Amino acid sequence: MKSSTKCSMLTAAVICALANFSVVAPAQDKETVVKNREALMKGQGKDLGSVKAYIDGKGDQAQAEAGAVSLTQSTRKIPDAFPPGSGGPNSDGKFAAKPVIWSDWNKFLEIQKNAVSKADVLLAAVKSGNKTTIETAFGDLGKNGCGACHETFREKLQD
Amino acid sequence: MPRDFPREVTRLTAALAATVLAVGGLAARAADTALAARGAYLAAAAGCADCHTDRPHGGRLYAGGRALTTPFGTFYAPNITPDLETGIGQWSDAQFLNALREGVRPDGSNYFPVFPYPSFTKITDDDARAIKAYLFTQPAVKQSNRAHDVAFPFSWRFLQNGWKLLFFSPGPFRPAPERGEAYNRGAYLVTALAHCSECHTPRNWFGATQPSRFLAGTAHGPDGKAVPNITPDSETGIGKWSDDDIVTLLKDGQTPDFDFVGGAMAEVVKNTAQLTNADRHAIAVFLQSVPAVRSPR
Numbered sequence: 001m002k003s004s005t006k007c008s009m010l011t012a013a014v015i016c017a018l019a020n021f022s023v024v025a026p027a028q029d030k031e032t033v034v035k036n037r038e039a040l041m042k043g044q045g046k047d048l049g050s051v052k053a054y055i056d057g058k059g060d061q062a063q064a065e066a067g068a069v070s071l072t073q074s075t076r077k078i079p080d081a082f083p084p085g086s087g088g089p090n091s092d093g094k095f096a097a098k099p100v101i102w103s104d105w106n107k108f109l110e111i112q113k114n115a116v117s118k119a120d121v122l123l124a125a126v127k128s129g130n131k132t133t134i135e136t137a138f139g140d141l142g143k144n145g146c147g148a149c150h151e152t153f154r155e156k157l158q159d
Numbered sequence: 160m161p162r163d164f165p166r167e168v169t170r171l172t173a174a175l176a177a178t179v180l181a182v183g184g185l186a187a188r189a190a191d192t193a194l195a196a197r198g199a200y201l202a203a204a205a206g207c208a209d210c211h212t213d214r215p216h217g218g219r220l221y222a223g224g225r226a227l228t229t230p231f232g233t234f235y236a237p238n239i240t241p242d243l244e245t246g247i248g249q250w251s252d253a254q255f256l257n258a259l260r261e262g263v264r265p266d267g268s269n270y271f272p273v274f275p276y277p278s279f280t281k282i283t284d285d286d287a288r289a290i291k292a293y294l295f296t297q298p299a300v301k302q303s304n305r306a307h308d309v310a311f312p313f314s315w316r317f318l319q320n321g322w323k324l325l326f327f328s329p330g331p332f333r334p335a336p337e338r339g340e341a342y343n344r345g346a347y348l349v350t351a352l353a354h355c356s357e358c359h360t361p362r363n364w365f366g367a368t369q370p371s372r373f374l375a376g377t378a379h380g381p382d383g384k385a386v387p388n389i390t391p392d393s394e395t396g397i398g399k400w401s402d403d404d405i406v407t408l409l410k411d412g413q414t415p416d417f418d419f420v421g422g423a424m425a426e427v428v429k430n431t432a433q434l435t436n437a438d439r440h441a442i443a444v445f446l447q448s449v450p451a452v453r454s455p456r
Contacts, residue, residue, distance in 0.1 A: 045417035052417070139411045142419050147412040147428065150421025159376045159387045159395070159454060 030086055037081040037097075038090055040074055047071045048142065051126060055135050061126065064134075068123040075115045075145070082108070089157060096155045108153060115145030191292065198293025201286050203433040204352040205279070207294075209426050210236040222246075222300035227273055228382045231366060232309030234273045242299035255291045256284060261329055262319075269319035271307070272327075272366060281332040281351035326367035338448075341437075345445025348438060353431070358386050358423065375452035384422060388454045391447055395454035405443035406436065 050067035053059025082101055089096045101108050118141040125137040202208070213224035213236075223238040241248040247255070254265045262269055262276035270276055282290075312318060332351050334343040349355045360368040361377035375396070376388035390396040397405070404415045409431035412420045420428060431439060 048413075048417040142411050142413050143428070143432070146419035147421070147425050150419050151425030152421075154421040156385045156387075156422055159378065159385050 031091075033081070033083060033086045034088075034090055037086070040077060040081050044071060044074050044146070047074070048138070051122065051134065051138055054126070055131055055138060061129060064126045065123070068119070068126045071119040071141070072116070072123050075112065075119045078112045078115070079109060094156070094158045096157050098153050098155050101153045108149070111145070111149045111152075115141065115149065118145045194289050194292040195296045196293075197286075198289035198291070200433070201290050201352060202293050203430045204348060204438070205282075205290065206353065206427060206430045207239065207290070209423075209430070211239050219298075219300045219302065221294065221297055222302040224302065224305055229273055229366070230379075231271075231313040232307060234271060234307045234309065235305040237304040238300065238302050239294055240297055240300040240302075241295045242301050245301050245303050246299060247294070248299060250291075252288055252291060256287050259287050260331075262323065262327065268316045269323065271309070271313075271316070271319065272322065275354040275357045277327055277368070278351055278354035278357055280327075280329045281347070283331055286352070322365060322367070326365065339444075341441045341444040342448060344438065345441035345443070348434075348442050349445050353427075353442070355389070359389050372452055374446070374449055376454055381423060388452065389446060390449055390452045392451040392453050395456070396451060397446070398451060402440060402443040402447065405446060406439045409434070409439045409442060410436075 047067035047070045050059055050063045051071075054061055054064035082097065084102050087097045087099050087101065118137065122134070122137040122141050125133040128134075208220060210225055210227060211221050211223050212218050213222070213226075215225065218224050219240075221238070221240045223236045225236045227234045227236060238246045240246040243249055250265060257263050258265075258270065258274075259276060259279040259282055261280070262272065262274065264270060279287075307314070332347050334347070336343070356368055356374060358380050359374045359376055360370075361372050361375065361379070363369055374389045375392075376386050378385050380386035388396040391398040393399055400415060407413050407415075408420065409428065411432070412425055412428035414420065419425075431442075
């Protein structure tokens, strides 16, 4: 084999590898991305739970505040948890991230930013200790933050 | 002045009559407003706007056009604004009731059961009239109905007569007084207005819901999406949920593990969030009392 052919093959291989790397995350990475994303969402569920426990008089304010602080952080991490190419079923196959997340990324970001500001409102409410305000903020974040995103961008695959 | 007396009386009578008429008119208008307000609540419970508004394409409220994909083809919900030409503005109460009760269009032909008249047949006449009164207070939108994209032979409306003979039992909701008020209110909301069964009960080959698997969920729901089992089965249904868990889901869309429902149910929650807590609780009471059905795994 001539050295120029070798060279061009090598170049092509490098280009392919680079292209492959930049366009589609390798399989192993995607799995990790999905797992981390699930952990993020499950963590949010847990944080919401500690706020709800305080609303219901079953938990204390400090824990609720910790949960709310965590929510203000985790809602900000959502865009990074959805890199392009990471769509499809989650690890138990019950839900899927829909392609429309990336085809309508701006709308996705709009809802995410909404969720961030609602989480900020919830944190302020938890600090105030006023349960009526907390309950309103809690419902707003859940329904119009989490729920609004799931309505458009998440698909139920299996019961 | 005796001569003027009769004229005075006449005038007085006329004035009185005018007052009575005016008051009567006001009362009638107040009654109309109250009827429409009641209708607004019932329309929310029934989720009319969800199918009859093409929200995915920014369509006008109740003007129709939303595509509903089924195994039989794609249906486009019609315009139910009071527009005289393209909506239901010329419909009588009887025609409106006939649509809900019998699944029959004003021209006498049949609706396809994508319009959930098998559930709506249970709506009381009073409630149906209130819903119509409410719809008639909404802005009229001129928007022609889009023809359904359904293949032969399903496209033949007269074949629906056979379907109805086999699968449709018309008639209003019959309460079971011995089961209490909450149960009956819940049963009415679930089976008639909110027509939960239309998505949550699996259908047979003919597209009719299977009574033996009432609310047991299906992998092949609307738009081919999975719909969960909401019977009290402890493993595959919502048997581990409390009444409050169900109320919270209907109010905030939140499940007991702090997930938030998406897809079509997120739309439904926008409706159930408008209900009174008593009505949401009634739904919970009824759901807890239906037969538990285990989903195949």
